[in-house]
Amino acid sequence: xxxxxxxxxxxxxxxxxxxxxxxxxxxxxxxxxxxxxxxxxxxxxxxxxxxxxxxxxxxxxxxxxxxxxxxxxxxxxxxxxxxxxxxxxxxxxxxxxxxxxxxxxxxxxxxxxxxxxxxxxxxxxxxxxxxxxxxxxxxxxxxxxxxxxxxxxxxxxxxxxxxxxxxxxxxxxxxxxxxxxxxxxxxxxxxxxxxxxxxxxxxxxxxxxxxxxxxxxxxxxxxxxxxxxxxxxxxxxxxxxxxxxxxxxxxxxxxxxxxxxxxxxxxxxxxxxxxxxxxxxxxxxxxx
Numbered sequence: 001x002x003x004x005x006x007x008x009x010x011x012x013x014x015x016x017x018x019x020x021x022x023x024x025x026x027x028x029x030x031x032x033x034x035x036x037x038x039x040x041x042x043x044x045x046x047x048x049x050x051x052x053x054x055x056x057x058x059x060x061x062x063x064x065x066x067x068x069x070x071x072x073x074x075x076x077x078x079x080x081x082x083x084x085x086x087x088x089x090x091x092x093x094x095x096x097x098x099x100x101x102x103x104x105x106x107x108x109x110x111x112x113x114x115x116x117x118x119x120x121x122x123x124x125x126x127x128x129x130x131x132x133x134x135x136x137x138x139x140x141x142x143x144x145x146x147x148x149x150x151x152x153x154x155x156x157x158x159x160x161x162x163x164x165x166x167x168x169x170x171x172x173x174x175x176x177x178x179x180x181x182x183x184x185x186x187x188x189x190x191x192x193x194x195x196x197x198x199x200x201x202x203x204x205x206x207x208x209x210x211x212x213x214x215x216x217x218x219x220x221x222x223x224x225x226x227x228x229x230x231x232x233x234x235x236x237x238x239x240x241x242x243x244x245x246x247x248x249x250x251x252x253x254x255x256x257x258x259x260x261x262x263x264x265x266x267x268x269x270x271x272x273x274x275x276x277x278x279x280x281x282x283x284x285x286x287x288x
Contacts, residue, residue, distance in 0.1 A: 003103040004286040007095035008279040009080040010087040010143040011251040018196040020155040022139030026147040026279035029080040033095035039071040057126040058096040085245030087140040089132040093123035147282030175271040188222040209240035216242010236261040
């Protein structure tokens, strides 16, 4: 019997690397994990050409937590670009971890009690052990797990603010390159911490759009991405625009009036532009 879980990616409001605090919101691009309990091996496959170590670690951590020795077969499917700043690793961890937990609960008469935060923490532990994140990505992971907007203390894994995100058009510009978070220049990003803190304060106050734009421009400077990509979107009428994660993707939030103008201006850059929406539902099992 397959257990199937779908987990959304997320877009950055505040990148937590500079200060240890961050913010993100769910987007309607997904990683889907199918889990079956099988024989005596952990077998992981993906429809993307990616290292499956993260998936294997998610399964191992769940099995250790349940103290159950069983084989597990995992397969993931994704329409979420890898190494793009859209939390593909967090979505993968969340989907595989929750699917494995549910499969074990369905199969075994376990008295194990695991709440949402327990599942989320296992997923983050796997991401840290796999080396796909610098801070543990609690902001990205929590937005992916719960949906909507989260503002977080990543160091202490605390959600400071969680709410449904206003449903606006979300545009994502993806240049023709990848950017691995773990290979980013941490020193340059931490130099900007006083200014990122100002952006984070705006997010805590509820001014998400100003926070996203300021954060994005700051990290463009630190990571040497072209800030004109965001500025062009703002000039075309975007409500907010900036770098997502450590790039290379940029995210813009638009209303219906400015949507086509932002699409047009970003269409002049080499790469792909994705039109999507806010995901307020988070990580959930798919039932037939």
